[in-house]
Amino acid sequence: MERRIVTQLMTCMDESHRPVKPDDNAKGTTLPTDKKNTEAESDDEPGYVLVIGATDRPDAIDPALRRPGRFDREYALGIPDENARMQILSVLTHNLRVEGAFDLMKIATSTPGFVGADLTSLTNKAGNLVMKRIMDARKVELSRESVDGEDAEEWWRKPLSPEEKEKLSINMADFEEAAKLVQPSSRREGFSVIPNVKWEDVGGLDPLRHEFERYIIRRIKNPKDYMGFGVDLETGFLLYGPPGCGKTLIAKAVANEAGANFIHIKGPEVLNKYVDQSELNIWTIFNRARTCSPCIVFFDEMDSLTTERGKEGNEPVERIVTQLLTELDGGEERKGVYVIGATNRPNVMDKALLRPGRLGRLLYVPLPTPDQRVLILKALARKKPIDSSVDLVSIGRDNTCKRFSGADLSSLMNEAAMLALEDTLATIDTGWCDTSSTIKELHFKRALKKISPSVSNEQIKYYKDFRNDFRAA
Structure with missing residues (x-):
């Protein structure tokens, strides 16, 4: 039935270009006197039929209709800017x-x-x-x-x-x-809720905050100023460093401060066992981001998608890397689309991704310094009943917390809270209830004996060597 309709439509559209003769108009119809005179005066003028079609699936239309002489012109009505x-x-x-x-x-x-x-x-x-x-x-x-x-x-x-x-x-x-x-x-599909994470929740890392404010946040909030000076800054960033240092937290804080749309991609969820489906997933992500720009696309654990090409048995990931390279620096413009990747293994990523124009800004997220550990502890303590006698400054600067990452400090805070809760429950069991129970200095000292740093000296040396090698290159 659909083929017959398409055939009839093509026939009618082809015939609509023929000049309409007065005799054809007069068949079976009696025109008023004034109209007869008008037809007589314009015998050589053809009649026209204007056909306008509308669809949200142009690829589903028969190609025979999408040629000059039928639907001559096509206008794409995209998302309004x-x-x-x-x-x-x-x-x-x-x-x-x-x-x-x-x-x-x-x-x-x-x-x-x-x-x-x-x-x-x-x-x-x-x-x-x-x-x-x-x-x-x-x-x-x-x-x-x-x-x-x-x-x-x-x-x-x-x-x-x-x-x-x-x-x-x-x-x-x-x-x-x-x-x-x-x-x-x-x-309504594919976008993540804008995270409720602010810079105050990150704690420290002011140099990284300055970089993102300069390259993303101000650019989204004041686009005319950047366009006026013709500034074309990097739109791709890679956060690398030891695990637990707050790479994901930084990306969420950037999305919150910028107020832009946010797509959070966990690396392995893009992979698909069917041929070409993984590449289609990458294309779909960037197509949605372009549609709703300004948008921040965050790839978590990016090393799982971008391992180096040329290795045996790595063919599915190679196709994903090729598609990513095309999207990051291909024919499709990605104005207003900012890409942030996070990884703990930058050495396994394909080097073609780490050049200007793609993920051109490599930002090292180090272990927190003593002062930054204090800021992180204060950020974590905002939602916990910390006793006024607790000195978070001395705890953060203590040598016991050396090599502690942000995740380790969060574990320390939770362990201290758990110890305080257990003491409170023990007092309830004995029949005496203290409603003003808080986390005291004693609980932090006990928690420090249980928590050890998750990052070794060898890992710290590895990241420093990678950073130095990349700068030298």
């Missing part, structure tokens, strides 16, 4: 009652990946929030008046009073709240 979103919002808010300072550009900036239908839903949601605010105020007022009976059950059915109609206007806060509630259609 920031300026286009602002124009769409100006149309949608044209007839709305708004109050206060209303910044459409700020709304457009905070809605990456939104299409026209999503922005319409955003506007409707903002209106719903206004109605909810009015209904909540009405409900509170009725509860104060203690209305009983039928009026108490039907309070929401009553029409709006003139005072309530005066309050029926949308402000900037309503749109900002609605933007958090509306999920755009292009982000």
